Amino acid sequence: MRRALLFAFVLFASPAAAEQLVSGVSQDLIQITSTYKGSDIVVFGAIEGPPAGEPRTPRDIVVVVRGPESDITVRRRDRVAGVWINHDAAKLSGMPAYYFLASSRPLKAIAPQNALTHYSIGLQNLQPDTVHSHHDYEPFRQAALRHLTKDKLYTETGGVEFLSETLFRAHVPVPAGVARGQYKVEVYLFRDGEVQSAQSTPLFIDQTGLERRLYNFAHNQPFGYGLAAVAMAVIMGWISSLLFRRPT
Amino acid sequence: MEIYLPIAEMSVQWIVILGMGLGVGFLSGLFGVGGGFLLTPLLVFYGIPSGVAVATTLSHITASSISGALAQWKKRAIDFKMAGVMLAGGMVGTGVGVWLFAIMRRAGQMDLVVSLTYVPMLGIIGGIMLRESLRTLRARRTGNAPVRIHPVNHVWIHGLPLKARFRQSRLYISIIPPIVIGFLVGAMSAIMGVGGGFIIIPAMIYLLRMPTNVVIGTSLVQIIGVAIVTTLLQATSNYAVDIVLAAILVVGGVVGAQFGVRAGAKLRGEQIRFLLALLVLAVALRLLWGLVVRPADFYSIGGS
Numbered sequence: 158m159r160r161a162l163l164f165a166f167v168l169f170a171s172p173a174a175a176e177q178l179v180s181g182v183s184q185d186l187i188q189i190t191s192t193y194k195g196s197d198i199v200v201f202g203a204i205e206g207p208p209a210g211e212p213r214t215p216r217d218i219v220v221v222v223r224g225p226e227s228d229i230t231v232r233r234r235d236r237v238a239g240v241w242i243n244h245d246a247a248k249l250s251g252m253p254a255y256y257f258l259a260s261s262r263p264l265k266a267i268a269p270q271n272a273l274t275h276y277s278i279g280l281q282n283l284q285p286d287t288v289h290s291h292h293d294y295e296p297f298r299q300a301a302l303r304h305l306t307k308d309k310l311y312t313e314t315g316g317v318e319f320l321s322e323t324l325f326r327a328h329v330p331v332p333a334g335v336a337r338g339q340y341k342v343e344v345y346l347f348r349d350g351e352v353q354s355a356q357s358t359p360l361f362i363d364q365t366g367l368e369r370r371l372y373n374f375a376h377n378q379p380f381g382y383g384l385a386a387v388a389m390a391v392i393m394g395w396i397s398s399l400l401f402r403r404p405t
Numbered sequence: 406m407e408i409y410l411p412i413a414e415m416s417v418q419w420i421v422i423l424g425m426g427l428g429v430g431f432l433s434g435l436f437g438v439g440g441g442f443l444l445t446p447l448l449v450f451y452g453i454p455s456g457v458a459v460a461t462t463l464s465h466i467t468a469s470s471i472s473g474a475l476a477q478w479k480k481r482a483i484d485f486k487m488a489g490v491m492l493a494g495g496m497v498g499t500g501v502g503v504w505l506f507a508i509m510r511r512a513g514q515m516d517l518v519v520s521l522t523y524v525p526m527l528g529i530i531g532g533i534m535l536r537e538s539l540r541t542l543r544a545r546r547t548g549n550a551p552v553r554i555h556p557v558n559h560v561w562i563h564g565l566p567l568k569a570r571f572r573q574s575r576l577y578i579s580i581i582p583p584i585v586i587g588f589l590v591g592a593m594s595a596i597m598g599v600g601g602g603f604i605i606i607p608a609m610i611y612l613l614r615m616p617t618n619v620v621i622g623t624s625l626v627q628i629i630g631v632a633i634v635t636t637l638l639q640a641t642s643n644y645a646v647d648i649v650l651a652a653i654l655v656v657g658g659v660v661g662a663q664f665g666v667r668a669g670a671k672l673r674g675e676q677i678r679f680l681l682a683l684l685v686l687a688v689a690l691r692l693l694w695g696l697v698v699r700p701a702d703f704y705s706i707g708g709s
Contacts, residue, residue, distance in 0.1 A: 189409060190409065191408050191409050191649075192407065192408065192409070193407075193409050193416065194407050194416065229706060230513065230706065231704055231705070231706055232513050232704065232705050232706075233703050233704050234700050234703045234704075234705070235703075236699075239697060240517075240521075240696045240697060241696060241697070241698075241699070241700055242514070242517050243513045243514060243516075243517065243705070246513060296704075297704065300702070300703075300704030300706075301704075301706060303702075303704075304702075304704070304705070304706045305706070333407070333409070333415070333416040334414070334415055334416070364409075364411065367411075368409055368411040368649075369411075371411040371412075371648060371649065372411045372412065375411070375412055375640065375644055375646070375648075376644060379640045379641040379642075379644060380637065380640070380641050382640050382646070382648070383636055383637040383638075383639070383640030383641060383646060384637065385648065386464055386636055386640060386646050386648045386651055387464070387467065387633050387636050387637065389464065389648065389651065389652060389655065390464040390465070390467035390468040390471070390632075390636075390651065390655055391467060391468070391471055391633075393468045393652075393655045393656065393659055394467065394468035394469065394470070394471030394472045394475075394655075394659060395471055395472075395475065396659075397468070397472050397659035397660070397662075397663070398471070398472040398475045398476065401663040
């Protein structure tokens, strides 16, 4: 399974250019355990077949890691009868639960806006598939971007390092609060504002061990899980009254 | 030291959670209350989702109430018949409460409901206790006899049908008032994550006029019953019980309670009530602050 995933690089753009990307991820599976505090993965790669003798125009690498699609509900507080309550809401469907972007130069210098929009590269170019809202959803989208950026779930940095003319890498932080599911690691090679080559690699993030079993237990056998929680509390209460028996 | 909570789906400092369990356990031992009304807001301030906080606090309440009920049982200070009748109402109330809880969580109003129900309730209870304890403290200083609150004579309660004899409480009353009280406390328990001791005990003394010596044990049995049923319902219908969080809280709680009981023996009743009143009012003010102060960010993310 793991080896199969490792080689499951999917080529989803193959322009006629001679340049090709080869990229990899330091881990294809992240397991969330009870002591998981967040981790770093490394996305690395090389540009193969650089054109010899052609005039050199800048080449750029953009690394994007997208989490599983999720519904993000954003609520706005309004003052009603002197009290701040959640009033209006917008449900943004199809937004990634996690989004990381690293680029070798500022995005504006790499490609024109329509290319960035087309590949949804850049936080400002992330759009939900569908929106449930009675209002203009743009302020709600901006609020979602702001909150998720603050929680380090959405990131946009310039952190692609070139180790040589052709070798590059980027560190991708995976914070403790990430959603479980299938992630996509995408690497784009841009030249003259166009995608020359791109690769997508899956990355799986899952709970493991006791946490996984407890989560499954809670969702598959909720009644048994509830009984276990009750039994735990009853036994602890009983033990404590034995341990700390007071003279009466 | 961080630990990942599988249901809340977040990492927490387990030392902080253990400290909260210890602290609230200490206070509940000191003041003789369950402490749910303190623990739920504390967990919410820490960042645990309201739903998980409400549902998980009930495990803490179960453990500390069992500990207390066993001690009362040895003293034969429990009216099991009364507890059973109240629990019958409590079960229905719990069901209604969990159902309302699910509706409010879907509407994104859980935090509002928690705040709106806590602020007046804590404000009123804290205010009454503060007044009464100050009056007693002053009376003691000036050498007057302490003020006693006389139970009101509720004639209408004795006119209700379905009378039954409660031997342990030496009462012959209608079963309707205990069922209604049980229902209300059950619903409150599910919505607010409290045991409800601070409602049942005054209701038993002043409305049902039960003898004081059986009140604490009987209310503990009712609270345990409601907390267990609510935990099961929250687990099955809202998947909101986090057993890892519960375990840390329970360990802290039962240990803290023992120290609280010991510390409480050194203080006089009205001093304890005065301190508890200040604490209750502080929690109410903090929640009120969150409701009326202009938020730094008008937008929030959450719910589904």
